[in-house]
Amino acid sequence: MDRGAWRAVVYICRVCRSEGTPEKPLYHPCVCTGSIKFIHQECLVQWLKHSRKEYCELCKHRFLKLCWL
Numbered sequence: 001m002d003r004g005a006w007r008a009v010v011y012i013c014r015v016c017r018s019e020g021t022p023e024k025p026l027y028h029p030c031v032c033t034g035s036i037k038f039i040h041q042e043c044l045v046q047w048l049k050h051s052r053k054e055y056c057e058l059c060k061h062r063f064l065k066l067c068w069l
């Protein structure tokens with residue numbers, strides 16, 4: 001990768017650190033801002049299961065479970 005070249009900011013999923021794709025687009029389900037606001041739907045579902053939380057630990061925004069499951 002050419003470090004000197006300007007390129008558009010690439011947003012990555014805050015869970016798996018990979019970019020969104022047409023098959024796995026990135027969502028921003030809470031009110032966090034900046035690069036950490038994006039997450040894959042799959043990753044969010046996994047995170048919700050794993051953490052047993054229903055809200056974002058950063059902004060405390062409640063995720064609407066029905067949207068994801």
Ligand SMILES: [Zn+2]
Pocket residue numbers: 013014015016017018039040043
């Ligand atoms: Zn992800």
Ligand SMILES: [Zn+2]
Pocket residue numbers: 030031032056057058059060061
């Ligand atoms: Zn948040």
